[in-house]
Amino acid sequence: xxxxxxxxxxxxxxxxxxxxxxxxxxxxxxxxxxxxxxxxxxxxxxxxxxxxxxxxxxxxxxxxxxxxxxxxxxxxxxxxxxxxxxxxxxxxxxxxxxxxxxxxxxxxxxxxxxxxxxxxxxxxxxxxxxxxxxxxxxxxxxxxxxxxxxxxxxxxxxxxxxx
Numbered sequence: 001x002x003x004x005x006x007x008x009x010x011x012x013x014x015x016x017x018x019x020x021x022x023x024x025x026x027x028x029x030x031x032x033x034x035x036x037x038x039x040x041x042x043x044x045x046x047x048x049x050x051x052x053x054x055x056x057x058x059x060x061x062x063x064x065x066x067x068x069x070x071x072x073x074x075x076x077x078x079x080x081x082x083x084x085x086x087x088x089x090x091x092x093x094x095x096x097x098x099x100x101x102x103x104x105x106x107x108x109x110x111x112x113x114x115x116x117x118x119x120x121x122x123x124x125x126x127x128x129x130x131x132x133x134x135x136x137x138x139x140x141x142x143x144x145x146x147x148x149x150x151x152x153x154x155x156x157x158x159x160x161x162x163x
Contacts (some may be wrong), residue, residue, distance in 0.1 A: 001039045001041075002014050002015045002018060002045070003015070003016070003045060003066075004016065004017070004018060005045070005067050005069065005070075005149050006085075006086060007070045007082075007083075007084045007085040008039065008084065008085050009061060009062045009064075009065045010066070011066070011071070013065070013066040013067050013076050014041075014042040014045050014048060014066070015041070015043070015045060015047075015048050015094065016067070016068075016069065016086050016090055016091045017044060017047065017068075017091050017094050017095050017098075018112060018152040019037045019040040019041050021046060021091070021095065021136075022040050022095050022098055022099075023040065025092070025095040025096070026099055029096075029099070029104075031103075032099070032102065033098070033099055034102065040098075040108065043098040043099075043101055043102055044095075044098050047094045047095075047098040047144075048067055048100050049102060050101070051068055051093070051094060051097065051145075052068045054069060054148070055152060055153040056068055056069070056071060056074070056151060056152060056153065057073070057074045057075065057076075057151055057152065057153055058070070058071035058072050058073040058074035059071060059072050059073060060072075061083050061084075069086050069087075070083050070084060070085065071083060074151065075151060076150040076151060077163065082116035084137075084142065087151065087153060089147045089148065089149075089150075090147075090151065092147045093145075093147030094144075095145045096143045096144035096146075096147055097144035100143065100144055112122070126128060
């Protein structure tokens with residue numbers, strides 16, 4: 001069972017979202033995730049770990065907190081966010097990242113092919129172009145990154161982009 005961080009510095013927290021919330025998110029956005037709860041929870045843990053490596057605005061509320069959030073001194077769109085809550089964008093971003101990680105598990109970006117650039121019918125010969133950088137990007141720079149917009153230090157934007 002996942003231990004959920006709700007903004008109160010939950011000891012041993014592993015996630016901002018529950019497996020049930022991930023299932024609803026995946027259904028709402030047409031994303032594929034594993035059917036079993038242990039695998040869903042594992043994806044959420046993996047996403048939380050990846051999120052810990054990001055360069056967030058502000059600073060952690062407590063030196064002993066398990067995850068990167070909650071945070072002090074985070075300003076988004078001109079508003080200072082409360083330091084005792086988890087922003088909706090963080091929770092949604094974790095779920096987006098979890099679905100992206102699962103997609104990468106099923107089809108790693110480095111193995112994806114671009115459009116067919118040349119095809120010969122007999123004897124069969126097909127050539128693919130290089131995959132678009134957007135398609136081949138790792139999970140951290142896709143839909144989840146849009147959720148994190150305004151919550152990351154600007155220097156992390158450079159570290160997230162990978163051609």
